[in-house]
Amino acid sequence: MTDPITPMWSIGGRQLRSRLLLGTARYPSLAVLQQAIAASGAEVVTVSLRRESATERAGTHFWSAIKEMDVQVLPNTAGCKTVKEAVTTAEMGREIFETPWLKLEVIGDDYTLQPHPFLLVEAAEELCRRGFQVFPYTTEDMVVAERLVQAGCSILMPWGAPIGSGQGLNNPYALRTLRARYPDVSLIVDAGIGKPSHAIAAMEMGYDGVLVNTAVARAADPVRMARAFGLAVESGRLAYLAGAMPVQEMAEPSTPVTGTPFWHQS
Amino acid sequence: MIIEINGEKKELENSCSLAEAIHDLGYEGARIAVARNDEFVPRGDYATVQLRDGDRLEIVSPMQGG
Numbered sequence: 001m002t003d004p005i006t007p008m009w010s011i012g013g014r015q016l017r018s019r020l021l022l023g024t025a026r027y028p029s030l031a032v033l034q035q036a037i038a039a040s041g042a043e044v045v046t047v048s049l050r051r052e053s054a055t056e057r058a059g060t061h062f063w064s065a066i067k068e069m070d071v072q073v074l075p076n077t078a079g080c081k082t083v084k085e086a087v088t089t090a091e092m093g094r095e096i097f098e099t100p101w102l103k104l105e106v107i108g109d110d111y112t113l114q115p116h117p118f119l120l121v122e123a124a125e126e127l128c129r130r131g132f133q134v135f136p137y138t139t140e141d142m143v144v145a146e147r148l149v150q151a152g153c154s155i156l157m158p159w160g161a162p163i164g165s166g167q168g169l170n171n172p173y174a175l176r177t178l179r180a181r182y183p184d185v186s187l188i189v190d191a192g193i194g195k196p197s198h199a200i201a202a203m204e205m206g207y208d209g210v211l212v213n214t215a216v217a218r219a220a221d222p223v224r225m226a227r228a229f230g231l232a233v234e235s236g237r238l239a240y241l242a243g244a245m246p247v248q249e250m251a252e253p254s255t256p257v258t259g260t261p262f263w264h265q266s
Numbered sequence: 267m268i269i270e271i272n273g274e275k276k277e278l279e280n281s282c283s284l285a286e287a288i289h290d291l292g293y294e295g296a297r298i299a300v301a302r303n304d305e306f307v308p309r310g311d312y313a314t315v316q317l318r319d320g321d322r323l324e325i326v327s328p329m330q331g332g
Contacts, residue, residue, distance in 0.1 A: 023332030033330070048331025049299070051272040051324065054292035059327025063297050066328070076331045084304060091306035092299035092326055163332065191332075213332035 006234060009208065011155065011186050012101055012133040014072060016043045019203070020233040021074065021188065022226070023213020030065045032222055037069050040226035044072045046103055046211065049093055074135060076103040077123075081116070086123040090132060102127060103157070103190075104136045113163045113191075117144045121151060128152030137190050140174035142181060149185060156185055157211065160202065161192025164214045168198035172205070179206045196225075196232030203236025204244065267319035278317065285312040287323075298327050 008015045022042035027033040037045060047066065052059045066073060075093030080086040083106070090102050106123050108116025115138050127134050128151050136148050140158045148156060158178060161167035169175055170192065179187055189202040190211040199210045212229050219225035257263075269278050271291065278287055284300065284307060300307045301324040307315055317323075 025330040025332045027330070046331050048329045049326040050329035052293070052296060052298055052327035053272075054296070057296050057327070059329050060297050062330060063328040078331055088301050088304055088306050088324075092301060092324075095306075095309060096297060096299040096326070096328060 006238060011044075011208070012135075016072075017041070018043050018230065018233070019209040019237055020199075020230055021046065021190075021209055021211040022216065022229075023211065024066065025213055026217035027222055030062065033217075034065060034069060035223045036216055036226035037071060039223045039230065040216065041230040042071065042226075044074050045069070046074045046076050046213070047097065048076050048078050049089060049096065072101070073097050073099060074101050074103050075099065076137075077105045079107070080105060081107055081119075083119050083123045083126065086119075087126055087130075090127055091130075094132065100131055100133045102132045102134050104134050115139055115159070117141060120144070121147045124148050124153055125151040135188070140171050140178055142174075142178065145178060145182065145185075149182070154185060155188065156182070157188045157190035159191040160189045160198060161194075163191045165192050166194025166215060167192050168194055169201055172201070175202070175207070176205055196228045199229055199232045200236035200239070203233055204239050206240050209233070267317070269317055269319075270322040272323070272325055280319075282317055283313055284315040284317060284323075287317055288312060288325075291325075293325060296327060298325050300325055 008017055018041045020040055020042045021044045022040050023046045024033055075097045077086045077089045080089055086106050094100055104123060106116045106119045107113050120136055124134050124136050134153050135155045135157050136153055137157050138144055145156055160169045186208045188209040188211055189207050193199055193212050194215050202210050210233055216222050216225045216229060267278055267280050268275050303322050
């Protein structure tokens, strides 16, 4: 059921209620992960691929746990450093997860895990040609954004800060500029979010969504934090739609001054 | 023949298809995807792909990710 105050939104051809996308890594257990997904209200979760052992079959167990949650999965290409690796990983992900959705990561720097701008664009061009719905994990760079849009991406996921750092939005100016420059592209802040207040800040800027993983998974209580992020994202979106008041230099009384008791002209 | 599977060398019978290898290695029924020599192999091609000595296979499955 849709609510006129917080309308449904559409991304990658899907109608969603929640604007929080949740990562599934680094939780204390699969049970906690499932509870966190439920508490967050997220309808999209990121997943990955790893080498599978024939005897352990860890991946098959993980997949059963995710299937129980009835959420849209967004497979990633985490760890890929070349176009070839990213494209092959994307193809394997599309078959295994039965979705053309793809969080495209091509890493260019081992210390900051910064996306590689040139290889990212090259991989995005190839994957858009192959019919993927590409969610590129990118920096806030405007020129790279333009190239990704030209490649066929209708969604961009600029970083707030390095993956797993929890620093928040390191470059609010650039994120605001990106929002202003691309009003019709779906923009999701991905990576670096540490607290719900960071998510609210992104949503108040008019971002379409926020992707969070470590901030929830590594909280002392991941289930409570998942709920906190769900509320934060909704709150920030409402604030954006409502339109914040202009900031003023000086005080302005909020209580009407007309008829104030003991008033006298000084 | 020697095939590399997820970075480990394994001895397999000569002239075996990818489908036979997946069965012999114990992956039957697991949710997997395969790349051979860095190229994705769609599930529908497993029976017709013949493995050769020195081939490298990546056999992956779903995993937690951010």
